[in-house]
Amino acid sequence: MNIRRAQPQDLRAVVRIERASFADPWPASLLAWYLQRPDGLHFVAEEAEVLGFLLALREEGPLAGVHVHNLAVHPSHQGRGVGTALLQAAIGEARSRGACTVRLEVRTGNDKARRFYEQRGFRVVQVLPHYYEDGENAWAMELPLVRPAPQCCQEPADPGQ
Numbered sequence: 001m002n003i004r005r006a007q008p009q010d011l012r013a014v015v016r017i018e019r020a021s022f023a024d025p026w027p028a029s030l031l032a033w034y035l036q037r038p039d040g041l042h043f044v045a046e047e048a049e050v051l052g053f054l055l056a057l058r059e060e061g062p063l064a065g066v067h068v069h070n071l072a073v074h075p076s077h078q079g080r081g082v083g084t085a086l087l088q089a090a091i092g093e094a095r096s097r098g099a100c101t102v103r104l105e106v107r108t109g110n111d112k113a114r115r116f117y118e119q120r121g122f123r124v125v126q127v128l129p130h131y132y133e134d135g136e137n138a139w140a141m142e143l144p145l146v147r148p149a150p151q152c153c154q155e156p157a158d159p160g161q
């Protein structure tokens, strides 16, 4: 299996996997918007064909992190380590860009995904009520990234002190 950066040309495969993975798939136009973002941390896993994808963006601000917006592996390739490899690629890229955390949301009904993330170091930090259009709540999950630089993740100094 090869992990590489996703490109706009991967749209057709990404749409196919999205539709096979979710009951409420994102529209192709939204997936295309992500794939065209030059600042995205977007990856695909492939063998003879694309098996799965991850879409993430860097957040702005002093406590900047990376936000995983979408991760899906085609159902016929789940349980083979594809999701783990995609997540590791995004976490590695987040570290190299100096991010302090990796964040994401999971439907509270998606126990499989929640366990998947917890077993990879993520923790639930918040419940987001009615986060999804159909009214379902989300778990907000976070993975802190330990960095050698001591200033990482510190609040900006209070000018009054």
Ligand SMILES: CC(C)(COP(=O)(O)OP(=O)(O)OC[C@H]1O[C@@H](n2cnc3c(N)ncnc32)[C@H](O)[C@@H]1OP(=O)(O)O)[C@@H](O)C(=O)NCCC(=O)NCCS
Binding pocket: 021, 022, 071, 072, 073, 074, 077, 078, 079, 080, 081, 082, 083, 084, 085, 105, 106, 107, 110, 112, 113, 115, 116, 119
């Ligand atoms: C959640 C999801 C991305 C995980 O992807 P995946 O490719 O199935 O994940 P992995 O194969 O890396 O890991 C899943 C399990 O398979 C096991 N596994 C890993 N490599 C394996 C291998 N080579 N052979 C067999 N099993 C393996 C892992 O141990 C893991 O089990 P664990 O979580 O108990 O540790 C995938 O299930 C999915 O696309 N779900 C639908 C969409 C979704 O819910 N996305 C998340 C929205 S937030």
